[in-house]
């Protein structure tokens with residue numbers, strides 16, 4: 001459903017062009033779980049940004065459900081991000097002055113319109129899904145690092161996306177807590193979004209169905 005073909009991306013700084021992605025191809029099926037691994041600087045975050053439409057490729061094709069999106073208009077891209085794609089970052093990026101539940105409701109807040117009852121219900125359901133039932137009224141500062149990351153995942157799930165992108169979502173957590181987050185993401189997968197995850201940790205990558213290795217801008221699919 002999400003397909004990348006021969007994606008190339010370079011960064012230019014001070015007149016020097018550095019290729020970061022060289023003819024990268026990857027297919028992500030519904031319900032898929034892909035882990036992208038590779039050493040620091042190999043281009044993992046750049047690839048995730050291209051796949052999640054945060055960054056446009058220089059060349060190559062990105063198609064979503066058969067439709068080319070690499071040159072789609074801002075309007076189309078924004079609609080895609082609102083509805084079908086969600087991203088979780090290493091730092092959870094929660095609003096510190098909003099409760100866990102309000103943070104999960106953020107994707108539903110447009111302008112000054114009040115959130116609807118079913119959206120509040122959905123937020124509560126997502127918090128329960130990540131193991132935080134009953135903690136919706138806490139501020140991020142009253143939650144552990146692992147719990148804060150779970151809130152960020154609940155927020156990413158609130159809009160029922162088809163694709164969840166995560167860049168080192170366990171990066172700021174200890175290993176046991178990180179393992180819990182990984183198991184949560186792996187478990188979502190049977191009835192939830194397809195997951196594309198960047199990780200440094202080989203043990204975490206084992207939970208994925210497909211492991212893709214970035215090396216010198218090239219991607220090799222392992223399984």
Ligand SMILES: Nc1ncnc2c1ncn2[C@@H]1O[C@H](COP(=O)(O)OP(=O)(O)OP(=O)(O)O)[C@@H](O)[C@H]1O
Pocket residue numbers: 011012013020038039040041042043044045046047
């Ligand atoms: N905005 C940018 N402008 C110029 N160069 C960049 C930019 N972003 C990343 N790079 C360079 O592109 C290369 C790949 O970066 P990227 O962040 O994709 O690597 P990564 O595999 O995610 O690394 P890490 O594991 O450390 O997060 C690096 O050499 C980096 O310095």
Ligand SMILES: [Mg+2]
Pocket residue numbers: 044045046167
């Ligand atoms: Mg990175």
